[in-house]
Amino acid sequence: MKTHIVPAILMTLATFVLLVVVYPLIVWGIAQFAPEKGRGETIAVNGKVVGFAKVGQKFTADNYFWSRPSAVEYNAAGSGGSNKGPSNPDYLAQVQARIDTFLVHNPTVPKSAIPSELVTASGSGLDPHLSPQGAEVQVARIAKVRNLPEDKVKELVKTHTEGPFLGMFGPSKVNILALNIALDQMK
Incomplete structure (x- = not known):
């Protein structure tokens, strides 16, 4: 033994x-x-940390670009998806509610033009990026609320668009926190 x-x-x-x-x-x-x-890579404005470069944040005010919805309410300690399938009635109701909300705040955008990333959460629930199309579809609302020319807001999106890694791996993307900070700094 x-x-x-x-x-x-x-x-x-x-x-x-x-x-x-x-x-x-x-x-x-x-x-x-x-x-x-x-x-972690923090983003600071005027010496104050306002967020992390790789973690999404909630933006719902009309004067900001909205970020991708989160299944975990942007809680980095508990990242994860909703685990609801595309035929789940609760999930479908949640997506429809997000579509309805988006259309109320963006009346000039047809339903068919809403990128899916604006109404569905990412697998981690913490995605800080949108596609350039996800940002561009919000330009009219932001330009109107901030009383800015749409061309200036479109140019801001373009300058904050990151190309694919090494020019060929992955999609182009826009970090919404960085874009909203730049939007606040526009005169």
Whole structure:
């Protein structure tokens, strides 16, 4: 019996030290070479942190570009999707409510022109980006509310559009927090 218990206890202690001490120290050490030392890329305005570059935020005011809906209310501690299938009646009602709300606030946009990303949540529920089309469909509302020429708002979207990674991997995208900050800084 002693020949089995002592090795089991030693193996448990060795595994504990490896997984609870050594591995976290290695990951922490590698993170020290990452931007912001692994704490996440923050976005600051006038010295005050207003958000994270890689985490979506809720924007619903008419004078801002709206972000993609979140299944987790933009809670980075509990990211995830709704796990409701496309035929789930609750999910369909939620999407229809989002469409109706969007149309009320954007009366010049036909229903068929609403990009799906504006009425469906991403898999993580934290996506900070929209496609350029998702931002452009909101230009008329924002220009009207802010009393700006539509061309200036369209140009702002264009300058904040990031191309695909290395010019070929993934879609073009617009970070909504960065775009809204730039919108606030427009004169």
